[in-house]
Amino acid sequence: MTAEATAVAVSLESVTKDYGDVRALDGVSWAFPRGGFTAVMGPSGSGKSTFLHCASGLDRPSAGAVRIGGTDIGRLSETRRTRLRRERIGFVFQAFNLIPSMDVEQNITLPLQLAGTKADPGRVAEVARRVGLADRLRHRPSELSGGQQQRVALARALVTRPEVVFADEPTGALDPRTARDVLRLLREAVDLAGQTLVLVTHDPMAAAWADSVLFLSRGRIVDEMTSPTVQGVMSRWESL
Numbered sequence: 001m002t003a004e005a006t007a008v009a010v011s012l013e014s015v016t017k018d019y020g021d022v023r024a025l026d027g028v029s030w031a032f033p034r035g036g037f038t039a040v041m042g043p044s045g046s047g048k049s050t051f052l053h054c055a056s057g058l059d060r061p062s063a064g065a066v067r068i069g070g071t072d073i074g075r076l077s078e079t080r081r082t083r084l085r086r087e088r089i090g091f092v093f094q095a096f097n098l099i100p101s102m103d104v105e106q107n108i109t110l111p112l113q114l115a116g117t118k119a120d121p122g123r124v125a126e127v128a129r130r131v132g133l134a135d136r137l138r139h140r141p142s143e144l145s146g147g148q149q150q151r152v153a154l155a156r157a158l159v160t161r162p163e164v165v166f167a168d169e170p171t172g173a174l175d176p177r178t179a180r181d182v183l184r185l186l187r188e189a190v191d192l193a194g195q196t197l198v199l200v201t202h203d204p205m206a207a208a209w210a211d212s213v214l215f216l217s218r219g220r221i222v223d224e225m226t227s228p229t230v231q232g233v234m235s236r237w238e239s240l
């Protein structure tokens, strides 16, 4: 692998995604630096979710290439693409996607089970402690608050120490304090564990935790802001 490939966690090259005659992404190119925290913002319908789904290998672009850790995922079979996702990528979505019949510990360790790996009890305990759920491991999702459920989803995304974590509005449904806790944990995944984070958000406060913010409009990246501030992001957002 070249030095450039190892410094880049995920790259998109001229990625286009069409849904029928709707062009959701229009020739997007970007390289996400390894160990960086990037927020993606844009108006409703600008293509943020499509961008996240293509960059994470959940969906295939109509044209262009996506590389994760140097591997062109468009060239992988469905099975190998699924395996790469399980082994190297974590997902945190607003809708949590927790399994209602499983308790917190089972939900957290699900990615390990899917990958056929045994859960290291120490690691599970550490992740549960970090997200503040060490005393809730035997509870079902329905017995938890929305913020606690989101933290289970976060623990599940971090337990395998994935190289890249993709988060889609993970704080959208949370009160400001819980949202701050979740963002702090995501920031720590980058600063302490060197993971790469891509966060889609509408919230300038959330975006200000990132190293850089990408602004999408009509399926294109129209701007990047490094070292963002809440005020700076809000001003740029208003002019989109």
Ligand SMILES: Nc1ncnc2c1ncn2[C@@H]1O[C@H](COP(=O)(O)OP(=O)(O)OP(=O)(O)O)[C@@H](O)[C@H]1O
Binding pocket: 019, 020, 022, 023, 024, 042, 043, 044, 045, 046, 047, 048, 049, 050, 051
């Ligand atoms: N499965 C689909 N079938 C048809 N059109 C789609 C599909 N998914 C997305 N689109 C269209 O693609 C465009 C981009 O949608 P996308 O969901 O990526 O935007 P977004 O920026 O995430 O929006 P929001 O902030 O409202 O969630 C929109 O015009 C949307 O209607």
